[in-house]
Amino acid sequence: QKEVEQDPGPLSVPEGAIVSLNCTYSNSAFQYFMWYRQYSRKGPELLMYTYSSGNKEDGRFTAQVDKSSKYISLFIRDSQPSDSATYLCAMSASGNTPLVFGKGTRLSVIA
Amino acid sequence: SAVISQKPSRDICQRGTSLTIQCQVDSQVTMMFWYRQQPGQSLTLIATANQGSEATYESGFVIDKFPISRPNLTFSTLTVSNMSPEDSSIYLCSVDDPLSEKLFFGSGTQLSVL
Numbered sequence: 001q002k003e004v005e006q007d008p009g010p011l012s013v014p015e016g017a018i019v020s021l022n023c024t025y026s027n028s029a030f031q032y033f034m035w036y037r038q039y040s041r042k043g044p045e046l047l048m049y050t051y052s053s054g055n056k057e058d059g060r061f062t063a064q065v066d067k068s069s070k071y072i073s074l075f076i077r078d079s080q081p082s083d084s085a086t087y088l089c090a091m092s093a094s095g096n097t098p099l100v101f102g103k104g105t106r107l108s109v110i111a
Numbered sequence: 112s113a114v115i116s117q118k119p120s121r122d123i124c125q126r127g128t129s130l131t132i133q134c135q136v137d138s139q140v141t142m143m144f145w146y147r148q149q150p151g152q153s154l155t156l157i158a159t160a161n162q163g164s165e166a167t168y169e170s171g172f173v174i175d176k177f178p179i180s181r182p183n184l185t186f187s188t189l190t191v192s193n194m195s196p197e198d199s200s201i202y203l204c205s206v207d208d209p210l211s212e213k214l215f216f217g218s219g220t221q222l223s224v225l
Contacts, residue, residue, distance in 0.1 A: 008151065034213075043117075043203055043216035044154070088154065090214075098144075098169070099214060101154040 003027050006089055006102025015111050019076040023089035023102045026070065030091040030100075033065050035074045038086045038104065047087075048074060079109045113138050113208045117217030124194055124224050131190045132220045134204030139184035141209065145177070148201040148219070157202075160187045194224045 006023045013019055021035075031052055036044035048063040050056045050072075056063045062075040072091070076083055088104040114137040124130050134143065145157040157177055158166040166179040180188045191198050204217040 004153070036216075041120075041219075041221065043115075043205075043218045046112075046213055046215060049213055090154075098156045098159075099154075103151065103153045 003100050004089065004091065004102045007105055008103050010106040010108060012108045012110060013079055015079060015081060015109055017079050017109070019074075019079050019083070019107060019109075021074040021076075021087050021089075021105050021107070023072050023091075024070055025072075025091060025100075027091075027093065027100075028067075028070065029093040031094065032092045033063070033072050034090040034099070035061075035063055036088040036090060036101075038088060040085075044088055081109045081111045084108045112211065112213075113140060113206050113215050115204060115206060115215060115217035117204050117220060119220055120218060121221035122223070124222065126195055126224060128194055129190055129192045130194065130222060131188050132202055132204070134187045134189070134217055136185045136206050138209075140206040141184070142207045143181065143187045144205045144207075144214070145179065145187075145189045146203040146205060146216075148203060150200075154203065157189070191222065194222075196224045198222065199224045 004025045033050045035048040037047045038044045050063050053065045053067045060077045064073040086104040086106045089102040090099040092099045116135045143160045146154045148154050156169050157172045158168045160166045160179045160181040162181045178190045202220045
């Protein structure tokens with residue numbers, strides 16, 4: 001079993017839809033959870049950063065962490081064509097240990 | 112957040128040659144990282160480059176194949192040596208921003224080996 005599992009998609013939704021992106025993980029030591037957005041031919045851009053369990057909201061984006069289930073989610077409300085990108089989850093056990101990434105989910109928001 | 116400039120942005124190289132990728136940061140950072148992103152795969156850490164010491168390589172990556180330099184706190188290079196088509200990938204430089212303690216990435220180098 002890989003440390004981090006993420007469905008690669010592709011996921012196609014109509015503009016305005018609520019998007020749910022998910023990752024599961026196996027390492028119970030993970031404490032730091034991140035979501036990156038990567039546009040084509042660009043480097044990953046940090047979108048959300050969460051420590052331990054709980055929810056974090058930033059505009060149209062909400063990150064959820066459920067450590068008991070080893071499951072994290074990113075919700076995008078009122079999705080826009082500009083949200084079309086690959087979304088990568090990443091996590092680490094501490095601030096000094098390397099991030100472990102999911103494979104990324106390719107999202108297309110259709111106008 | 113730190114601003115990271117990486118070049119070249121893309122290159123097409125012949126088998127057996129080497130390519131050096133440069134990474135410049137607009138502020139001093141302690142730790143710089145080099146990642147590889149192969150199609151359909153997770154980002155994989157190649158090595159951690161610390162100023163003043165040898166780079167630390169992850170399992171499966173060796174210095175002879177991926178020599179790294181870190182001459183100061185704002186610059187690093189990664190060389191992909193004796194390239195083969197299997198080295199075709201995106202190579203990404205990243206840094207730990209000292210203020211936010213979050214990881215930021217350069218725009219990547221798309222390498223194709225013929």
